[in-house]
Amino acid sequence: MKGRIVFYDRTYYPFSKFDGKCVGCPTRLRSMAVTTRLTWLQKKILQNHFGDKKFSLLYKASVHGFSTQDLHNRCCNQGPIITVIYSENVVSGVYVEENYQGGTTDSIIIFVLRETEISECKANSYNLFVNYNDNAQYCINLQSGNVLIPPQIAKRLELPPGHQYSFQECEVFRCEDTVDERKIQGLIQLRDQLLLAMRVYKPSGNLVNQVKILLLGPIGAGKSSFFNSVKSVFQGYVSHQALVGDDTTGTSKNYRVYSMKDRINGASLPFVLCDSLGLGEDEEGLCVEDILSLIKGHVSDRYQFNSMKPITSSDVKYIKYPQLKDRIHCAVFVFDINSIEHLSYGMVAKIKRIRREMIKCGMLHVVLLTHVDSMKLITRGDLIDIYSCVPVKLKINAVHRNLGFSVSDILVVSNYSSEWELDAIKDILILSALRKMLWTADDFLEDFPLE
Amino acid sequence: MAVTTKLTWNEEACLINQLGNVSLSLLYKSSVHGYSMSDMLQRYTCEGPTITIYFSNSIVGFLMLERNHKQTIWFTLRKKKDIIEMPTLLLNTVLKTTTEELSFLSYCGETIFSVNLKAQLIFLNHMLNAKIRLPVNSCSRANISECEVFRVEGIKDNRGYLKRITEVTQYRNKLLSDLRAYKPYADLVSEIRILLLGPTGSGKSSFFNSVKSVFRGRPTQQAIVGSDSTTSITEQYRIYSIKDGVHRQYLPFMLCDTMGLHDSEGGGLCVDDIPHILKGCVPDRYQFDPCKPITSKHPTYIKSPSLKDRVHCVAYVLDINSIDNLSSTMVAKLKQIHKEVITCGIAHVVLLTKVNNYDEVLQVNFLNVNKSTTSQKQVMNVSKILGIPIFNILIIGNHTSKWESDPEEDILVLSALRQMLRVTDDFLEDLPKEETSNLTPLRSAHQ
Secondary structure (H helix, E strand, O other): OOOHHHHHHOOOOOOOOOOOOOOOOHHHOOOOOOOOOOHHHHHHHHHHHHHOOOEEEEEHHHOOOOOHHHHHHHHHHOOOOOEEEOOOOOOOEEOOOOOOOOOOOOEEEEEEEEEEEEEEEEEEEEOOOOOOOOOOOEEOOOOOOOOEOOHHHHHHHHOOOOOOOOOOOOEEEEEEEEOHHHHHHHHHHHHHHHHHHHHOOOOHHHHOOOOEEEEEEEOOOOOOHHHHHHHHHOOOOOOOOOOOOOOOOOOOOOOOOEEEOOOOOOOOEEEEEEOOOOOOOOEEEHHHHHHHHHHHHEOOOOOOOOOOOOOOOOOOOOOOOOOOOOOOOEEEEEEEHHHHHOOHHHHHHHHHHHHHHHHHOOOEEEEEEEHHOOHHHHHHHHHHHHOOOOHHHHHHHHHHHHHHHHHHHEEEEOOOOOOOOOOOHHEEEEEEEHHHHHHHHHHHHHHHOOO | OOOOOOOHHHHHHHHHHHOOOOEHHHHHHHHOOOHHHHHHOOOOOOOOOOEEEEEOOOEEEEOOOOOOOOOEEEEEEEEEEEEEEOOOOEOOOOOEEEEOOEEEOEEEEEEEEEEEEEOOOEEEEHHHHHOOOOOOOOEEEOOOOOOEEEEEEEEOOOOOOHHHHHHHHHHHHHOOOOHHHHHOOOOOOOOOEEEEEEEOOOOHHHHOOOOOOOOHHHHHHHHHEEEEOOOOOOOOOOEEEEOOOOOOOOEEEEEEEEOOOOOOOEEEEEEEHHHHHHHHHOOOOOOOOOOOOOOOOOOOOOOOOOOOHHEEEEEEEEEHHHHHHOOOOHHHHHHHHHHHHHOOOEEEEEEEEEEEHHHHEEOOOOOOOOOOOOHHHHHHHHHHHHHHOOEEEEEEEEEHHHHOHHHHHHHHHHHHHHHHHHHHHHHHHHOHHHHHHHOOOOOOOOO
C-alpha cells in the first residue's frame, strides 16, 4: 500500500456539503444501524429547548440491548444526557442536567414532545432506570419496556392517568454545547485566514485596482446592513456608516460607492460595495434602465436616482465613456431570507427581467440571503454549518425554483444589526460571501473582452 | 468535566471531510471513562464503524468498519503551516486482544500496532511509521495522554468504501495531471475544441463550470446556470479557454457553449447554424437568432477557418432523467445534427448529466464507469437513438448542489473529459492528408 498525504485547507471550503437527501424525512431505520429515530425537526426542537445543545447518540435499546446494565455501560459519566422514549404515538423522555452516574439523580426534567410543542415537569428520581417497578417515582423499566409516571406528573404533562405505559424504543444522547471553546478557537483562526485572504486579494489579471460589487434588492432586504457588516469585520468593531432605516420608503436614494480601509495599514481594500435605490413594485424603486447604466459604469458616485426618470447621457453625473474600472464586476441580489415566499408576482417578474438583461451583458451575479439568524429554529450554533440546516436548504431551493438562480450561487449571511461587538461566527459567513463575490468578479474579468 | 474531543476544530473538520463528510459521535474518552481495555473494547460492540484516536506527541488513529473486519484505515493528523495533513494507509490486519493489550497483526503474524491502555503506551512498527510519515522513522513506542473512540455515521454502505477513502484523491490528482499534460495528436492543433450541444436545461453550462472548478480548485460560475427551462440562459456562442489554477497556464482544450435546443421549430438553436459552428465559421460571442442562421455575409463570419478554428469533438449533453421524455421533434433535431457531425468527420460522445447516484456508478477501482446499474436503460436508449456506441456514452453527477469539491464527482468529470480527448485523437489521426497540410504555422493563441 502506498501512503498518501491529503491537504485539507479549511479556509477554502468553510461551507458544508449541501446534500440532496430527502428534506424533512425521518432517517430510515435500518436494523443494527446506530442512528436516531428522531426526525430532523424533532431533534432540533429538543436541542433548542434544552439550551442550544448538540446531541450525540450513546445508546439505542434495540441495538445495545433492553437492559439497564447495557445502558449504564454506555451512558454513565458522559455529562448531561437526554433519554428519548418512543411510544406508539408519543415522544417523551427525561433530561438529566448534571453528569449522569447511575443511581440517584437529584434533578430531572420529564418532557413530552407533541408536534412542535414541549410540555415539561421537574422532578426527582432515585433510580431512573430500573428492572422492577417502583410506585413512587418516575422510572424507565427497560426490561419490560414500560415507563412509570406518577399521577401528579402525568397530570402536568397532560398524559392519561394510567400509572405506566409501554414503549418500543429508548435512545440516550449526550448533550453538548454547540459552540464550545475548542470550536471558537478554530473559528477565530478561520476568520483571520479569510480576512488575510481578502486583504491581499488582487483582481484577476490586475485589470482593475478594485472590484466593484453592486448590491440590488427590494427595499428592506438588508443591502445597507450588509455593507455595514463588511465594514465592521474589516474595521474590528461594528460600524453604521450606511444609514439603515425601518421606514418602507427606503433610506438609500443615492447611488453610493463605498470604499473601505484596511485597519492594519490604512490602505484601501481591493473591493468596493455599491449601494443603490431599492427595487420597488411596478414603477417604484430603481428602474431597469438605471440598472443597466450602473452595470456598464455610466453612473457616478452619489447620483440621485429618480424612479420615474432614468439617467441620461446629458446628466452631469453620467460617465460617457466608462472604463473597465467604472463597471460593475459582480452583481448581488439581496433578499431577506424570510421574505422569499412573499415576493409579489410583479417583483419576481422584475427580478427575472433584470437577471435576463444581466446575462445579455455578460454580468455575473450571486444571491445573498440575509437575516438567517431570525429564521425559526435557527440558533447561533447553526450559523457554523448553516448550509446543512434543513430550513435554510428549503429557502435556497425556493430561490432556485422561483427565481431561477443556481443553488451554488446562493449565499446566506447574518448581518450585524443591533450588536456592539463582533462575533467570529457571523464574520465567517460575511467573509465567505464576500469571497464568493470576489471569485465571481474574477470570472467576469477573465471573460471580459479586451478591446 | 465536559466529555468533548481533544481534537481541534480544524483537525476534526479535516477528519470528517476526508472520510466523506461523515458525522462523528464521541463514545469513549480514556481520561473520563478509565484506562481500561475492557471499557474501550466495549465501544466496538454493536456500534458499526468506529474511529479510535491516540494522542501522544502525534495523533495516530484507525478506522474499523466492524470489530472483526480484516481491513483498517490508519491515519495521522498533523499541522504543516496552516494546513492539516492527513496521510492514510489501508491495511489488511488481524485484531488480537488480551486483558491488557490490543494488537493488530499482519497476516504473517507480525505486530503492526499495539496499545496498552493501563500503561498508556502505544507501539507502531517500522512499516506503519514510514507509511503514515510519523516524525520518527523507526519502530517507535510512545506514551499516550488520551484515547478517544468515535462512532462514524453517514458512511454509505457500498463496497470499496475503505479503498475509496484512501485512494480517491490520489486518483483524482493523477487524472488532473494527465489532462494538464495532454497534447493533441501530433500537435496538429494547440487546443482541442469541444462543442457542448443539447436541449435547454440539460446541464451544458453546468458541465463547463464543473470542469473549470476542478482545474481551478474552487467553485466557479463563468457560464451562467439557471433553472428557467422554458428559455435558454445561453444565447451567445462562447468559446471558453480554461486556465489551470496551479500553473496559471491555459489548458490544451476549450469548451464551446451554445444556445440550447428547443422542442419547437422556431425556438432554441437553429439547426442550420450547426454546420457553420462545426466548421469553425462562428466567432466567439456570436449572438444566435433562433429564426435566422448565420450567413457568410455576417460581418464577423470566419470565411476560411483553419483546423484550429474547427470543432474537434461534439458532446451531446442530455439530462439522464429526461431521456425517456424526449419529444419526437427533439429526437429528430438530434438526429439531423448528428448526421452533420458525421458528415464533417468530427469526434462525438454523449454526456449524461444529473446522475444522482454517481458514487455507485464509479467502480471501486475508479478505472471504469459502471453503466449496468440504474442508468442502464437510459444508456441503451441514447445509444439506439443516436447510433453512438456505449463506450462513448459518459456519465457525470449533478453539479449545482455542491459547495465543497467531491473527489468522486471530480473523477467522473475528468474521466469524461479524458474520453472526449481520446476520441478526438482518434479522429485527428484519421484526418485526410490534405486537411493537415493546409495548417497555418502552429502558435498558441494565448502566448
